[in-house]
Amino acid sequence: MGNDSVKIGWIGIGRMGFEMAARLAKSGTDVTVWNRTRTKAEPLAQYGAKIADHLTDLASCDIVFCVVSTWDDVREVVAGPAGLLSGGGKVPRVVVECSSISLEGSAELRGLLARRGIELLAAPVSGNAKVIKAGRLSFVCSGPKTAFDAALPYLGKIAPAVTYVGEGELARIVKICHNVFLGVVTQSLAEITVLAQKAGVPRHAFLDFMNRSVMGSTFSRYKTPAFVNLDFRVTFTPKLLRKDMDLGLDAARRYDVPMPLASITRDVVQTLIGRGMDDEDFAKLLVLQAEASGLALEAENVPVDDGLG
Amino acid sequence: MGNDSVKIGWIGIGRMGFEMAARLAKSGTDVTVWNRTRTKAEPLAQYGAKIADHLTDLASCDIVFCVVSTWDDVREVVAGPAGLLSGGGKVPRVVVECSSISLEGSAELRGLLARRGIELLAAPVSGNAKVIKAGRLSFVCSGPKTAFDAALPYLGKIAPAVTYVGEGELARIVKICHNVFLGVVTQSLAEITVLAQKAGVPRHAFLDFMNRSVMGSTFSRYKTPAFVNLDFRVTFTPKLLRKDMDLGLDAARRYDVPMPLASITRDVVQTLIGRGMDDEDFAKLLVLQAEASGLALEAENVPVDDGLG
Amino acid sequence: MGNDSVKIGWIGIGRMGFEMAARLAKSGTDVTVWNRTRTKAEPLAQYGAKIADHLTDLASCDIVFCVVSTWDDVREVVAGPAGLLSGGGKVPRVVVECSSISLEGSAELRGLLARRGIELLAAPVSGNAKVIKAGRLSFVCSGPKTAFDAALPYLGKIAPAVTYVGEGELARIVKICHNVFLGVVTQSLAEITVLAQKAGVPRHAFLDFMNRSVMGSTFSRYKTPAFVNLDFRVTFTPKLLRKDMDLGLDAARRYDVPMPLASITRDVVQTLIGRGMDDEDFAKLLVLQAEASGLALEAENVPVDDGLG
Amino acid sequence: MGNDSVKIGWIGIGRMGFEMAARLAKSGTDVTVWNRTRTKAEPLAQYGAKIADHLTDLASCDIVFCVVSTWDDVREVVAGPAGLLSGGGKVPRVVVECSSISLEGSAELRGLLARRGIELLAAPVSGNAKVIKAGRLSFVCSGPKTAFDAALPYLGKIAPAVTYVGEGELARIVKICHNVFLGVVTQSLAEITVLAQKAGVPRHAFLDFMNRSVMGSTFSRYKTPAFVNLDFRVTFTPKLLRKDMDLGLDAARRYDVPMPLASITRDVVQTLIGRGMDDEDFAKLLVLQAEASGLALEAENVPVDDGLG
DSSP: OOGGGOEEEEEOOSHHHHHHHHHHHHTTOEEEEEOSSHHHHGGGGGGTOEEOSSGGGGTTSSEEEEOOSSHHHHHHHHHSTTSTTTTOSOOOSEEEEOSOOOHHHHHHHHHHHHTTTOEEEEOOEESOHHHHHTTOOEEEEESOHHHHHHHHHHHHHHOSEEEEEESTTHHHHHHHHHHHHHHHHHHHHHHHHHHHHHHTOOHHHHHHHHHHSTTOBHHHHHTHHHHHHOOOOOSSOHHHHHHHHHHHHHHHHHTTOOOHHHHHHHHHHHHHHHTTOOSSOGGGHHHHHHHHTTOOOOOOOOOOOOSOO | OOGGGOEEEEEOOSHHHHHHHHHHHHTTOEEEEEOSSHHHHGGGGGGTOEEOSSGGGGTTSSEEEEOOSSHHHHHHHHHSTTSTTTTOSOOOSEEEEOSOOOHHHHHHHHHHHHTTTOEEEEOOEESOHHHHHTTOOEEEEESOHHHHHHHHHHHHHHOSEEEEEESTTHHHHHHHHHHHHHHHHHHHHHHHHHHHHHHTOOHHHHHHHHHHSTTOBHHHHHTHHHHHHOOOOOSSOHHHHHHHHHHHHHHHHHTTOOOHHHHHHHHHHHHHHHTTOOSSOGGGHHHHHHHHTTOOOOOOOOOOOOSOO | OOGGGOEEEEEOOSHHHHHHHHHHHHTTOEEEEEOSSHHHHGGGGGGTOEEOSSGGGGTTSSEEEEOOSSHHHHHHHHHSTTSTTTTOSOOOSEEEEOSOOOHHHHHHHHHHHHTTTOEEEEOOEESOHHHHHTTOOEEEEESOHHHHHHHHHHHHHHOSEEEEEESTTHHHHHHHHHHHHHHHHHHHHHHHHHHHHHHTOOHHHHHHHHHHSTTOBHHHHHTHHHHHHOOOOOSSOHHHHHHHHHHHHHHHHHTTOOOHHHHHHHHHHHHHHHTTOOSSOGGGHHHHHHHHTTOOOOOOOOOOOOSOO | OOGGGOEEEEEOOSHHHHHHHHHHHHTTOEEEEEOSSHHHHGGGGGGTOEEOSSGGGGTTSSEEEEOOSSHHHHHHHHHSTTSTTTTOSOOOSEEEEOSOOOHHHHHHHHHHHHTTTOEEEEOOEESOHHHHHTTOOEEEEESOHHHHHHHHHHHHHHOSEEEEEESTTHHHHHHHHHHHHHHHHHHHHHHHHHHHHHHTOOHHHHHHHHHHSTTOBHHHHHTHHHHHHOOOOOSSOHHHHHHHHHHHHHHHHHTTOOOHHHHHHHHHHHHHHHTTOOSSOGGGHHHHHHHHTTOOOOOOOOOOOOSOO
């Protein structure tokens, strides 16, 4: 399969999907995009992408990326009555599935594709739309090594970091571990930020140090505006975080792994939801922590960098 | 105070102190170094540093950095019978204290210096000797803003990141918060790394993804060799981590801040010590976690980058 | 239904079932007993019980108690090919189910019995064989109030304490809550017993006070021999406790209830299992706690009362 | 020392002290009582107690009980300018100290008394005023065995349960362990009571079962009115519980014992205080738990027994 002639299909132009497809198109790759709402895909034409009217139009592509929301959506676009495989003719060699679906969904999809001779590369990501735009996304992939090798050049055009972790649905469990860590890290940051503030350190000064210290991460930096200026516009809801914490704890049960920090964080996220604070971003863990500490938070109204340029 | 004529004194050439002083000397700064064991300081002469025989030789410097081990050492080198202030004549304008001393020690030092008209800048750091060498150290500073402004040009020659967080000993509490976070992050990494491994993902592959994800940090990268290849040579002992967790929990009591993740992590570190696993680096939290999960760890013997070049 | 003429059937003569049926028979109740291994039931004849050869012999009873092990056993003895309902003729009015089965199993049994016009009383218990013998058992019941009223006189002959908590499978969730509490209480007792011992208080003296204090319970008293003399013969395995903790945490998820103490205790029990200490009673939580505290436990070899006479 | 001629002194007639002294006086013991506010002691005269005007009047007693509030009060009544020892003549053989004072205070008192040849029996209690009245108090004692033997007949007239745990201040650490357990048990009861209620079980029915189960205790029974009918009149404040949890955690640090359940409970109690819910009894942990679970509690207004008659 020479790179020059490889045709890529793309399903799903949500906030993440758009930015990913845009990077791919800008790189000069031959990419054909389908989205339920066609108009949302059209701006990609300026970068050279072709816009498809039907999912079956992508069946002749070599590799098809799928970036939709839920497992139901994935099944619909792949195997539904008007889905990718509904045409009956040629099928892609590889499907790269980047949505946040469960291990069970991923395994079902793998079986379903295998019956048509298609390899599945499970390829969830770390990052949000802004991270993609900043060129800082990372992929974690699992499935046949051949599928990974075929997809790698295109993954690399979308994200600078691509890790292959093994066969089957292993990438899903890695993504779940990643999100469990994200929950724990956020709660710990909430604990120490409130402690520092009560001791007299402004949040922006505290987080400036943390972000520039050896402990700082892309994540800690892009959450800083939320922690400093109480901007809680949703990037990830408390309920979605709870779902991922529960998936992590379920996996921990299956593999006999005690995870005390994950368990406690899960209960704190549940408390956030129980207290009715689940209308905004999960970064409101800071507010819950402040209340538990007898502290009324106020926005510091200091311009802070999210580190994403 | 014109930069050209500013004279810097340096007390303490341990693993960290040497690298810090080396960076300062290489920058062309006029720096005079004293160390208990003179021979350890002598290699700095090649970078232009002068080597002092007596602490009193530094009394005529404008700014004196102090990087020793404990509060007892600090008191000895500053106010002991042969200490910095024992000569009775000219004294520095500012002392920059970078050791890991307590809030109480820091406050006592401040009072002691104030009586001689000297300003104290508390300036603990985030990083180890290798981080300094890689040019990635960060300072967090507190004390008089005038002292900070005077020291800033020299701090900046040692480390790319310098944050001023306010008056008094606030930098100490920030450093404690930093170390509490370090403990929580390490335990959470241990939990998810063991889960991923039991699910079938090699540790090096898992951590490669985490390190390159939005959650990755300089810290997670430089702890990767320990987690992958079970290299537990000491960088920070379990007992020192426990001490800092306890300082954090003490501060949390003082300021009425519940810190469940810090509390649980503290108990896990105590368990590591209670089980007799405190002879090596605190990264052995991974081993404790593996045992609790019925997993016998083996070194993967895969070359991994610590991210420090 | 006059008490005098009421006929009771009894299925299951395990360690618990035997003691329960014995109390009922001794009270002069007309009770017919079936057990897979007939010989284990025969000693009950001395108390006036009749021994049945076939489960169908119990179909003409008014109320049938079922005390077997698992949901599979329950289904077999009630609805299996040679089960209670296999005869096709008269059926009991009420089945009282005392085994530790899940909410789902209980609901399935209820439906299965309802189709034959039989009411189900879910009636799990608190206590072990020795507790029954000491006349200290307690029942928690749910199902139709009519079924409860019919069974109450006979429940009261087995146990001094009978609580009705409502319709359906509510008694199951109460039993799960009870066992979650049992896990938390045991872990907390392990923590404080080890602390007291390390401070210099013998375990038997410490527990003597606790047992006689306002915090003492029948449970804390009958676990005292295990804690003092390290007698860890199984009464309840770590894996069974983990199962009940997980059922509790699952219910907590369903009802949006954070349970930090249950979560942490669950992870400690998992650690006990992961460390391979699940061969004996769950009271080995004391050993795990001692190890975590750097303490080598020894039996005190002091005669202690288990409070059960 | 023949029982018939033994004279007992009593210092402190607060809520607890009054009930304790009343039991002693009613038993026919020769007891002389002093209280800062004399009128509060006078009702004891009806039971045969003598009322003293001055603390020095008790110096000629053989054994003096001390039941005041704080260590400052203890020091004042024993060694203050008008205290028990201020007369200079005869002194008691034994002081029995029942207040909730720290290990350090207890040790200081021991030294202070030893210098006058007086033995100290540390004798904190489990129970409140109503428990004493119901004849259900328990003592835990430490100090010289001779002092214990001398005091035992009188301790036994006050409380049915008396445990000797060893030399020195060991009884203090046992009392702290007891109170740590009380905190953990209350939080666990709050967790499962809210879970049971959300599943459909009224609190009074749930606690009726728990109280009568093997897990039930005098404590769980006398807290039931608070949990069922939301009667949160203070018996023990959140801040006092936090203090005792902290004393327990401090002891755990000293003796290298990790106590995860105690740590988490401590943080929950801190949250109760941080949320401003520390105006009433610590049983408001139930309210905090309900809020975290999205449940608005209402009093069930069901008459429930507190088990104390």
